[in-house]
Amino acid sequence: MAGVTAIRAAGGVVWRPTTNGGFQVCLVHRPRYGDWSLPKGKLEPGEHPLLAAAREVAEEADAQAVPELRLPTVQYRSEGRLKVVDYWSMRAVGTGGFEPDTEVDEVRWLAVDEAMKLVSYPHDAEVLAAFAALPRVTATMLLVRHGHAGNRLAWSGPDAGRPLDARGWSEAYALAPLIALIRPARLLSASPRRCVQTLDPAAASLDLPIEVSGDLDEPRAGQQPDECVLAAAARLTALAAAGEPAAVCSQGKVIPGALERLAGQCADYTTGKGGGWLLAFTGDRFIAADRL
Numbered sequence: 001m002a003g004v005t006a007i008r009a010a011g012g013v014v015w016r017p018t019t020n021g022g023f024q025v026c027l028v029h030r031p032r033y034g035d036w037s038l039p040k041g042k043l044e045p046g047e048h049p050l051l052a053a054a055r056e057v058a059e060e061a062d063a064q065a066v067p068e069l070r071l072p073t074v075q076y077r078s079e080g081r082l083k084v085v086d087y088w089s090m091r092a093v094g095t096g097g098f099e100p101d102t103e104v105d106e107v108r109w110l111a112v113d114e115a116m117k118l119v120s121y122p123h124d125a126e127v128l129a130a131f132a133a134l135p136r137v138t139a140t141m142l143l144v145r146h147g148h149a150g151n152r153l154a155w156s157g158p159d160a161g162r163p164l165d166a167r168g169w170s171e172a173y174a175l176a177p178l179i180a181l182i183r184p185a186r187l188l189s190a191s192p193r194r195c196v197q198t199l200d201p202a203a204a205s206l207d208l209p210i211e212v213s214g215d216l217d218e219p220r221a222g223q224q225p226d227e228c229v230l231a232a233a234a235r236l237t238a239l240a241a242a243g244e245p246a247a248v249c250s251q252g253k254v255i256p257g258a259l260e261r262l263a264g265q266c267a268d269y270t271t272g273k274g275g276g277w278l279l280a281f282t283g284d285r286f287i288a289a290d291r292l
Contacts, residue, residue: 006082010053011040012090013131014065016109025115025128026061026092029106035120036108038127039063040085048174049086050278050292054181057090058097060104065090066182066245068137069280070290072130074123087127088290089134093183135282139240140182142247144276144292145255147171149194160192168194171274176201178292179247182278184208186239186246190216195249198274202247216250229257236262240281262286 014026027036041056043049050067057065071087110118112132116125147168155162164172179187179202187203187210189195199210215231232254239246250258256269259277263286271277278290 006084007078008043008049009040009083009085010043010049010056010087011038011085012053012057012065012067012088013038013071013128014057014061014063014090014092015131016063016092022111024109025112025131026057026063027108027110027115027118028060028104029108030103031105032103033120036118037120038087038124039104040087048178048292050088050181051177053086053088053090055097059099061107062095062098063090063092064094064096065092066140067278068140069134069288070278071127074127076121076123089131089137091137135285135287137280137287138283139243139281140245141236141239141279141281142175142179142182142184142276142292143236143255143259143279143289144175144179144198144247144249145252145271145273146190146192146195146198146249147175147274149273162192162194164194164197168198168274172198173201175274175276176205180206182245182247184247185244186211187248188213188216188235188239188246189249190214190218190251190254192217192251195251198249199247216248216254218251218253225253225257228254229261232258233261236279237284237286240279240286241284259289263289 015023017023028039039057039060043052067088067090069089074085116128147164149162149168150165187199187208189210203210215235219225219228255271259269276292280287
């Protein structure tokens with residue numbers, strides 16, 4: 001029927017290293033359908049797809065996992081409706097979350113080629129093939145723009161002191177669980193108060209300090225914009241090279257240029273207030289940016 005809303009779901013290709021230097025991926029068996037598939041499930045009302053993917057992986061595969069790279073989105077018909085499933089590659093970092101009343105009765109960890117033979121649906125095999133073609137991720141990062149902070153013209157004090165408004169605080173609290181997903185070791189912020197405040201909820205929940213860095217600031221009077229872009233890109237590269245997962249809050253005149261510098265090409269990296277990107281690196285080499 002025209003106008004029927006698509007079913008939204010999310011999941012992951014969860015992997016773990018093996019003792020011989022390789023890795024295995026996870027498949028789950030659903031007795032209701034008699035199939036082997038990637039762990040996934042429907043979004044709860046208002047739930048971010050990335051949060052849903054991590055939750056479903058925990059519930060179905062008993063794996064706590066860190067998202068790394070976006071994989072192909074799958075679309076198919078389910079019970080007469082379009083179903084859209086977003087997938088991410090996810091590194092298993094622990095166990096837990098499995099629910100006894102889950103629809104899954106068996107979990108298997110297999111080499112990718114074995115998993116591709118076992119899955120019941122061609123689209124799952126295609127997602128696994130896309131995962132197998134990716135470089136190994138060594139560092140993940142969340143790069144976010146500060147939340148809304150009222151009207152610049154209506155603020156009488158120094159712009160660096162302008163605080164988040166009610167909408168901005170709502171955005172900051174919405175970002176906190178996404179930041180927690182990557183298990184950051186560090187939180188870094190540009191100097192303005194609104195940038196630091198955007199990371200405050202995450203800092204409180206993770207018990208991490210916020211490091212203020214001028215390398216992430218917008219240009220000051222008389223400063224060339226390219227200087228700020230290069231400084232921000234260099235800071236992100238250094239974090240990636242150290243293999244440190246981090247959440248970084250910067251500003252709207254810095255983020256697009258820094259991402260273009262990292263990617264080595266022009267693209268639409270415009271970032272709305274309270275929005276951001278999941279970044280993936282191999283060593284100090286930028287791989288991809290996934291818009292949150």
